[in-house]
Amino acid sequence: MITVAYLLIVFVFRSIIVWRQSGVNPFVFSSTENAHDYLGFIYKMAVLFMAITIVCYSYLPAVYQFLNPIPFLLRDSIQMVGVALLLISFLWTLIAQVQMSDSWRIGIDYDEKTELVVKGIFAISRNPVFLGVVVFYIGIFLILPNTLSFTLVLVMFITVQVQVRLEEVYLLETHGEAYQAYKNSVRRWI
Structure with missing residues (x-):
């Protein structure tokens, strides 16, 4: 349930709010063959596989066993750390998106120039939304430690690293x- 709320609030509702305020669809990924749009495809697949992991754990325990749970990580204390990371990620990402206001996009809109946001949480991290997403996937892994959720952490980490570098060139x-000047004074992550 936390995962669904996270995705709805942080991505769907924020997209609707930005679209209504600015008249611009903040979801920029399309289906071309360029690297940027391919990253969008990877993000979509990561969400799909995360959903599969959660559904298998919740409703299909026999199928979940095929995801190779990692037994030594199945501890209440580790799962509580995972839940805490999900909550921190949610708040961190939401604050960053609100502070970006109409400049927030999912992907790079090469045809539009948005305001450069450097205050608030952006004075601590140049990429707080991406940081929040990676922390979210780490949280899911700690709650449901298995080979698929671990692979999703790795895939998201690498994908976000590439996306951030594409955005840095654009910015x-x-x-x-x-x-x-902003890049020289604020770290990429934290």
């Missing part, structure tokens, strides 16, 4: 010296 081209 440098779009905002020039202002972004370079």
Whole structure:
């Protein structure tokens, strides 16, 4: 239930709010063959496989066993850390999205110039939304430790690393010296 709430509030509802406020669809990924849109495909597949993991655990325990649960991580204390990470990720990501306001996008809109956000949580991390997403997947892994959820953490970490670098090139081209100064003063993650 936490996962569904996270996805709905952080991605669906925030997208609707930004679209209504700005008139721009913040979901930018399409289905072309370029690297940026391929990353969007990977994000969608990661959400699908995360949902499969949760459904198998919740409703199909015999099938869940095929995901190779990691027994030594199946401890209440570790699962509580996972739940705490989900909650922290949710709040962190939501705050970052609210602070981005109309500049928030899922992907890179090469045809539009948005405001460069450098205050609030963005004074601590240049990529707080992506950081929140990675922490979210780590939380899911700690709650449901298995080979698929571990693989999803690795896939998301690598995918986010590539996405961030694509965005850095775009932001440098779009905002020039202002972004370079920001990049020099604020760390990529935290």
